[in-house]
Amino acid sequence: MDFDLSDEQQEIVRQVRALCENFPDEYWREKDRKAEFPGEFFRAIADAGYLGIAIPQQYGGSGLGVTEAALVLLEVAASGGAMAAASAIHLSIFGVSPIVHHGSEEQKRRYLPSVARGEFHVAFAVTEPDAGNDITHIKTAARRDGDSYVINGRKVFTTKAREASKMLLLTRTTPFDQVKRKTDGMSLFFADLEPAAVEVRELEKLGRAAVDTNLLFIDNLRVPVADLVGEEGRGFHCLLDGLNPERILVAAEAIGIGRAAITRAVRYAKERIVFDRPIGKNQAIAHPLADSHTKLEAAELMMLRAASLFDRGKPCGGEANAAKLRAADAAFEACDRAVQTLGGYGYIRDYDVERYFRECRLTKIAPVSQEMALNSICEHVLGLPRSY
Ligand SMILES: Cc1cc2nc3c(=O)[nH]c(=O)nc-3n(C[C@H](O)[C@H](O)[C@H](O)COP(=O)(O)OP(=O)(O)OC[C@H]3O[C@@H](n4cnc5c(N)ncnc54)[C@H](O)[C@@H]3O)c2cc1C
Structure with a gap:
């Protein structure tokens, strides 16, 4: 049993702490007051290589574990950046893990290196107004049409939808009443947050004003089959x-x-x-x-x-x-x-x-x-x- 961080882990902590000194409380107070996304901080974290900390090396990341990712997020929050700082980068660090573990080789090569470099933002659209904690009752439906799916529905609490150009989107491809197990029949997509098909409406909230959380109205969003993550029906x-x-x-x-x-x-x-x-x-x-x-x-x-x-x-x-x-x-x-x-x-x-x-x-x-x-x-x- 060893309770000490390794030298490499201690170095990560030291470096993140030093980076965060460039973003003092005054910076976060101002971002909170203006409800403005901390783009400079996101870029600094991306340029230092921390967005890809848990992405495998062959796809442009550092190939480290959840332990190292947790150390980064702890330091970022402890700097005074709190939830605004953590949420600005959390989804790039963690959100793409379904692609790392279940994505096709083509998806990994195409998307993971750019996520690690911070070239685009990622959102995670799972929660729905009528489902809440019971994810199996989501109603957003994806219907196969040739070599794409057509998706309709609503999502709520989708963080960073205003910045993101891609979202991990959970849908039902088989209705709840036609599946044997209620966790079957759902499918996950790495879909474009296409403004023509997705209306994003920001929610005002108690805190973390710098990082937006939104309602999504999805109307005939067309997603190529190539952007289905894992098998159809196995999204959950x-x-x-x-x-x-x-x-x-x-x-x-x-x-x-x-x-x-x-x-x-x-x-x-x-x-x-x-x-x-x-x-x-x-x-x-x-x-x-x-x-x-x-x-x-x-x-x-x-x-x-x-x-x-x-x-x-x-x-x-x-x-x-x-x-x-x-x-x-x-x-x-x-x-x-x-x-x-x-x-x-x-x-x-x-x-x-x-x-x-x-x-x-x-x-x-x-x-x-x-x-x-x-x-x-x-x-x-x-x-x-x-x-x-
Ligand atoms: C700021 C913010 C950002 C978020 N970002 C995202 C995001 O990016 N993507 C995303 O998909 N989701 C996001 N969420 C949603 C979040 O992850 C929760 O899943 C969501 O808030 C839960 O749904 P609900 O609020 O409808 O709760 P409900 O399911 O309606 O539950 C309401 C209350 O009842 C309690 N409750 C319900 N069932 C039981 C039970 N069986 N036993 C005991 N207690 C129970 C719950 O604990 C809760 O306190 C975000 C939420 C917030 C507030």
């Missing part, structure tokens, strides 16, 4: 492999935001003098910060263990769900405590902790809610009967 199974790494990466992002909040709060608690002493001398201020620090450390150990299991090809469902659950809770509590430590200033935008607080709330909802993570642990770890 192509996505399944990606669920655990996605949970691990979101856990890393949450831990990073929590760490940013505690760092800012500790600095403030040392400097702010009230009643002739730094407020950090009061245990009512100091203990919650120390408590949150240890909870974030514990969540990081769980996250790294889940990542290490995944990278060694071992089952990690229980560990990945537990890491995301604990990380999201620890981060939210840390951000809340940071706001409290800064008192009135914690509520003011110039002090940044309110931004972390708003942005980290997302990790309790997406990509999987705390309730659904608990459901998975109940069923697959504890062996309790499925409750839904």
Whole structure:
């Protein structure tokens, strides 16, 4: 058992931290205020080679694992970039994993090198207004027509659809009532986000204004058969492999935001003098910060263990769900405590902790809610009967 990062991993952490110093809190505060995509940051991360960190070397990436991708996203979030920074790059780092694992040789050669170089943005269109967490009830339909498919339907919460020119799009090719198993009959496409056939309507949200999330209205979108990922009818199974790494990466992002909040709060608690002493001398201020620090450390150990299991090809469902659950809770509590430590200033935008607080709330909802993570642990770890 070795709890230390390798030299190579420590170097990744050092380099990402140094890169992020060029994008301080002021940069992210401004992007949040203007609801403007952090294009300069995306380009810097792409040019440094981190978008392709988990893409195999023969397709232009670094061929490293989820562990290294998690370290990148943790540092990016911890820099103060929080969810805006992480979400700007998350889908290029992780979103194309169905193509890496299930795509044709032609798709891998055609798309992966340009994703790694950041030549285009990728969106992930799975969730639908009438399906929510129950993905098997999606209604977006793809109908074969010659050497292409014609797709109609609606998607919701599609992040980065305004920037993206391609999206991983989950559809039904066989209606729900005609399949033996409800997870069959769905197909995944790497489709063009073609403006003539896809209307993108942005949703206003609590936080992470810099990275858009949208409603999509898809009307007769024609997608060539060559852009079907994996086999027709096996789309859900192509996505399944990606669920655990996605949970691990979101856990890393949450831990990073929590760490940013505690760092800012500790600095403030040392400097702010009230009643002739730094407020950090009061245990009512100091203990919650120390408590949150240890909870974030514990969540990081769980996250790294889940990542290490995944990278060694071992089952990690229980560990990945537990890491995301604990990380999201620890981060939210840390951000809340940071706001409290800064008192009135914690509520003011110039002090940044309110931004972390708003942005980290997302990790309790997406990509999987705390309730659904608990459901998975109940069923697959504890062996309790499925409750839904
Ligand atoms: C900012 C943001 C960005 C997102 N980006 C993307 C994206 O890029 N692509 C994409 O496809 N999706 C995206 N999502 C969607 C996200 O991944 C969730 O899947 C989605 O929010 C869940 O669907 P819903 O909100 O309709 O929840 P519902 O399924 O309606 O659930 C509502 C609540 O009920 C609870 N619940 C439901 N069923 C059960 C049960 N059986 N037991 C216990 N509790 C239950 C849930 O936990 C949740 O708290 C994003 C969401 C947000 C908010």
